Amino acid sequence: MSLDASPGRDTDALRAGIAARFERLPLSRWHVTVRLVIGVVTFFEAFDQLLIAYAMPELRQQWHLTDGDVTAVLTIGSLGMLIGALFSGRMADRIGRVKIIAICIGVSGLASLALAASPSAPPFMALRFVQGLAIGGEVPVAATFISEITRSFKRGRFVLLYELVFPAGLTIGALVAAWVVPALGWRWMYVVAAVPGLLCILVQRAVPESPRWLADRGRLQEAAATMELIEAKVVAATGAPLPPVGAAAGATPEAAVTASASATPTTTLTPTAPARPATPAEAAATGVRGLFTGRYRRRTLVIGTLWFTGYFVNYGITSWLPTIYGKQYGLSLSDALLYSTVTSVAGFLGCLLVALTVDRIGRRKVFAFFLGGAAALLIVLAALGARTPVQVLVWTSLAAVCFFGSNICLYLYTPELYPTRMRALGCSVGGALNRLGVILGPLLVGAIYAGGGQVSAVFVTLGGVALVGALAAAFFAEETTDRPLEEVSP
Numbered sequence: 001m002s003l004d005a006s007p008g009r010d011t012d013a014l015r016a017g018i019a020a021r022f023e024r025l026p027l028s029r030w031h032v033t034v035r036l037v038i039g040v041v042t043f044f045e046a047f048d049q050l051l052i053a054y055a056m057p058e059l060r061q062q063w064h065l066t067d068g069d070v071t072a073v074l075t076i077g078s079l080g081m082l083i084g085a086l087f088s089g090r091m092a093d094r095i096g097r098v099k100i101i102a103i104c105i106g107v108s109g110l111a112s113l114a115l116a117a118s119p120s121a122p123p124f125m126a127l128r129f130v131q132g133l134a135i136g137g138e139v140p141v142a143a144t145f146i147s148e149i150t151r152s153f154k155r156g157r158f159v160l161l162y163e164l165v166f167p168a169g170l171t172i173g174a175l176v177a178a179w180v181v182p183a184l185g186w187r188w189m190y191v192v193a194a195v196p197g198l199l200c201i202l203v204q205r206a207v208p209e210s211p212r213w214l215a216d217r218g219r220l221q222e223a224a225a226t227m228e229l230i231e232a233k234v235v236a237a238t239g240a241p242l243p244p245v246g247a248a249a250g251a252t253p254e255a256a257v258t259a260s261a262s263a264t265p266t267t268t269l270t271p272t273a274p275a276r277p278a279t280p281a282e283a284a285a286t287g288v289r290g291l292f293t294g295r296y297r298r299r300t301l302v303i304g305t306l307w308f309t310g311y312f313v314n315y316g317i318t319s320w321l322p323t324i325y326g327k328q329y330g331l332s333l334s335d336a337l338l339y340s341t342v343t344s345v346a347g348f349l350g351c352l353l354v355a356l357t358v359d360r361i362g363r364r365k366v367f368a369f370f371l372g373g374a375a376a377l378l379i380v381l382a383a384l385g386a387r388t389p390v391q392v393l394v395w396t397s398l399a400a401v402c403f404f405g406s407n408i409c410l411y412l413y414t415p416e417l418y419p420t421r422m423r424a425l426g427c428s429v430g431g432a433l434n435r436l437g438v439i440l441g442p443l444l445v446g447a448i449y450a451g452g453g454q455v456s457a458v459f460v461t462l463g464g465v466a467l468v469g470a471l472a473a474a475f476f477a478e479e480t481t482d483r484p485l486e487e488v489s490p
Helices: 008-023 029-062 067-095 097-116 121-148 155-163 165-184 186-206 211-216 220-238 253-261 295-318 321-329 333-361 363-384 389-416 420-450 455-476
Strands: none
Touching (some): 008 211, 029 165, 029 186, 029 333, 067 097, 067 420, 121 389, 155 333, 165 186, 211 420, 295 389, 295 455, 363 389, 389 455, 420 455
């Protein structure tokens, strides 16, 4: 009988075996290579995402945009990201992680090239929406994939060092834009951003599909073969045999033969039993309804709150900073972009700090402390009156360390909270709430600022939103550090 014709018990056995086999894989050059390939893609998606904020002062002048027009141009891409995130998760759970990532890369690259040739605001906005669909679709699926190929021990450090490519893209995008936009104009930035669309070919050829996903879809022969390929690459990269999978791993005979062929008799690994077994309803949970079944209901509400509040604050600040520096404080375009770049660099340092410490202090404390710190810093800035651009620069940069650090941890935490059958969907719902925050944050700032409100009112409002996220994490978030995915989400 072929593996694909095996009954459900064999499917469950192979799933457990694959989980145990990933747990025994040491981090190696293979992991780093895959992380770099996917990471380059995510880097340029972040690069694309930030360009609009740095192009906006020039676009505003060139196309004679009102404050309302500026808000519309800033948010239309985020609307596309919201929709793209929702659809990509469902599709990635159905047709595969790698296929969706490759499609999104190609679409984003073509959209960037078309944006560079836009003659006016209406076609520019339409293309921003299309590009948003691709960016919103790629990022959560990439996070899902990286989590599924990583063992639980020090998973936080490994995944977040990969996720650093996103804030790195934001930071380098800011540095490049601060020079290119004043010197050459905004169109050249989009030409540069279009080049990585060619990576869609590399991803399809160099990155294997997730064995966890293949097994979950009943494609057992492909799952076993892909797992064997990964193990062979890890052995070649490390130059050492792998420890054996224990009998309790539940691997199928075919998988057991493959594992034992490269094993040494020194270590036995068995999958960790779930701390709390799944109820029948949880075990059968799939789709959007599954996200609100049993233990997953609370997780979805908490993670949705964290995604929304974190990115509401993030983009409420970063998307308007160049404009505020120019209009409120009279800085030149180059100075406004330079000040904004300092804040982005500070945010990147916050991401690095979290990546290096998250496995030690835990996910829940990262969210509670960092969002709480952002809230305190922004409220202090508001109390001081935000009287000078230097004052705004210092306090928003310190706050950026906190909210960037908290936000990057969401890309690690969200995939841990859901089982393989709906992991990409759970990440995409988080990504959609991220986009909702990205849309509403700039809208609220625009409403307060364009409506004649004080700049300090902007910062106290954003500080209050950050505080909501900090409290949600402190009281309701579940700790997942160093726990296998199958234990956290049976």
